Amino acid sequence: MKIIDLERKRILGMKNICIVTLVLIFILLFLIYIILSDYKENNKQSLLQVYENIKEDRKSTKTDLLTIDKVRDIKDKYKKVYKSKKLTDDNGNERKDVLNSELKEDKYIFRTIVANYSPISEYDPSHILDISNQQTNDFYKIRLDKIEQLIEDESRSNNLEVPPKEKTRILEDVSKMQKPLKYGYAEGYEVAGSIIGPFTKIIIIIVGIIIAPLFSEDKQTKMNEIILSTKFGKNKLTFYRILTGLLATTIIYLTGVTIFSIITFSIFGIQGGNLHIQGGAGYWFSPYNITYLQQFIINIVIGYIACILMAFITMFITTFAKKVTHGVIFTIIFTILMVVMELQKIHYLNYYFLNFLPWNLINYFNMYKTYYSYNLFGVQIDKIIFQPVVALIIILVAFVGILCRKKKTRYL
Incomplete structure (x- = not known):
């Protein structure tokens, strides 16, 4: 609809899309540079020689x-x-x-x-x-x-x-x-599995920053809100803005996943998707009998849920902000708190709280290598299922919270 398109362009116009794309490409190339450095066979070997060796290995089916x-x-x-x-x-x-x-x-x-x-x-x-x-x-x-x-x-x-x-x-x-x-040979999926977590965390930060102005207020957006709410109705405007946030998040995430897949697999190859993840040393002790391709799909789905969760939490937080800058600051503080609390490595804090927030939700390596599950009324539920489901429930709660907050807010 026109209102959604207008609101989307306000927070994620072509200029911002280009900036996001360049940032994601730069971050991904940096992560791949670190990975390629680990592939060096000796200190004298250049990254170009490393890449040539990988190209040679990729020929083996x-x-x-x-x-x-x-x-x-x-x-x-x-x-x-x-x-x-x-x-x-x-x-x-x-x-x-x-x-x-x-x-x-x-x-x-x-x-x-x-x-x-x-x-x-x-x-x-x-x-x-x-x-x-x-x-x-x-x-x-x-x-x-x-x-x-x-x-x-x-x-x-x-x-x-x-x-x-x-x-x-x-x-x-x-x-x-x-x-x-x-x-x-399955190095493409091995590398993808090792860097998709940090890469998705960058996407989460970007989503928070882009979405923050959606419900925050300043002189111009306040006037636009009054005009638009008069035309469409206050509740409809709030609903359309939530859809705008969902659309913008989807665009950012799909852009990131596309960049990630093209660059990573073009360098390391896409062979080995049908092989089990235990073939890699990092997942040798994993309890999950899944293939690399299945793991990649699971990571993509959970990553999308994490980004949507970040978007809805951001939208809810920024309904309390009086200015756009306040909304951005609130979002940055929330992100920093997630990072700091994760670094504490307190299991009970992670188990009962942080694992359901965006930052820990995409801690893929830990997810596949640990053995804990969740007990719900005597039924053991695997964390790969339970954590995303709880995240979806939080999204629903945030959605209701946004509607309630904006319903109480007066324009004048």
């Missing part, structure tokens, strides 16, 4: 099975390289070029094998040098045992008991993982 024989073969290759070649430079840094030339297509799954045999929360390839034949044969059993230990450690550190039935359910789900695990 080969997939393999992580059988016990494959684990043994990769372990033996590492032992051979370790004994015959220097794997560290003069500064003690790992010589990835030497190791990668020997492992070739198996260089990515090597990190997963190391994660399985390293102490929990550590990554040390030297631990696979001394593993016995029995430990090699127990490769998947060791994963299951470590996940059980992680559940107990998480329960102990958070002072939150995991019900025996829930623990049994998690371990049963974990044991259902495809064995032997199918693996292959």
